Every structure is written in C-alpha cells, then in structure tokens.
Amino acid sequence: MSDPAITLYRLQACPFCERVVRKLEDYDVEYHSRFVEPMHSDRDVVQRLTGKRTVPAIVDESTGVTMSESGNIVEYLDATYGQRQTGGA
C-alpha cells in the first residue's frame, strides 16, 4: 500500500480548497489531505513549502511540483491529469 503522490494542504470549509478537491475527484487522482489551522500566522508548514501561508497548496511527488493558489492548481491539474480522461475514450 503506497501513499498517494499528491498531498493537499487544506483548511476545513475553505471554498478554494474544495474547488481543488472537486478537480482531483473529477480526474480520479489519489491524494492525501493535511488540514491546517484557520489562523494564518499558524501555518508555518505551508509557508515552508510554498513561501506563502495561503491554502490550498499541493505537493505532487510524481512531478516534483509544489504550488499554491487554487486557480494555478486547477490549471496544473487540467494540464497534467486532464488528458488521462480523454486518452482512452
């Protein structure tokens, strides 16, 4: 049993995070969730990864990509995993 390549840093009930979750589910991509604190100043783990304290943020070990901002993440997921769906159709 191997861990999913993608780790999603998220905040409970954050709509931008849910947007990314929906995209991951659309593309049937496995991911592992890490929930962070509502207080911005307490999000050191995200800051160390991306240089910012915003969520969502993802780490994709299969491509070596670490990024934040839901718009960027959705674009990245479309480009990286969106093809898989149409590939076999």
Add this chain to the structure above:
Amino acid sequence: MDLPFDVVDLPDTDHPEVGDRAPDFERPLVGTEYWEDVSLSKLTDEGPVVLVFHPMDGAFPATYIWNEIRDRGWLDRDNCELVGLSISSPYEHTDLLDARGVDARLYSDPGNGVAEQFDIVNDLDGMAGVEEPRPAVFALDEERVVQYAWVAQEWPEFPDYDEVEAAIEAL
C-alpha cells in the same frame, strides 16, 4: 488518591491484554502544524507505539496526564512514539498541545469508535449522548502486539506512571 469514600467502580471489559494484537484503526492524527488521517499500523510500522487514551481535552485528567508525559520526557525518547487519543476535535487537540507546550501527536475520535474496538467505552453520566474512552495505556511493538496494558477500573483513575515508564523502557 486516598479519599474517605469509595470511588465508582467500572465493570470488567474484554480489552486487549499483553500478547494480543491491538485492533487497527485510522483517524485524524493531530500535530502542532497540521492533521491528517493516519492508521495505527502505519505508526507501528515505524516503531513501537505507546497509545494513551484520556478524557476529553480540558478535563483535568487530560491536563494532568499530559503534564506527566511531558515532565517525564516520554516524548523525547527515540525507542518509541507516544500518541494520545481522546474524543476532542482536532482544533481542541491543537490547543492542548499549545497549552501543555508539547510537540506530540494525538488522535481525534469524536465518534468514540476506537474505544469501542478496544472495549474501553466510558459512558459519561450527566452528558447525554456523550461517551469517551476510559483512561488507558497500551504499549505496542512493531507488530501491534500489546507489551503492556493498563485500563482504568475506577472512575476516575490515573495510570501508574512508574509502571508505564518501565514498560516504555522495555520496548
């Protein structure tokens, strides 16, 4: 604690004993920076684990137990990882870690299903619909086999910390 009256006895249970394999479960495991779903077996795969069940965060036994864990240096040992478990939410666990000043991890199990798996459910009188685990300590090896088990027989009751320490040293 010597009190001039009898404290409440808890009924016998069929909890895991020394030599039994502890049930596996997966719950949010809360650290100082984030929480994530982690199974007990994933922890034991990395080394022996001491699993401490305690009353909900904020109740004085939770405070006393974590102070003792901190002061005895059980979180600094490299032969095992000590993790807590209570029915409190991840947010409350984060506050507990901060208030006790410890860098540790605790499982959050509001539904009390893990206590059911271990047969150590404690129904709370006067709190309708709320139950939690009895105070309990299980020391597990890498195969999740119980090396030491203590489960409260009275309410309230605290672990024998010297006994737990000896069990930790033997892991």
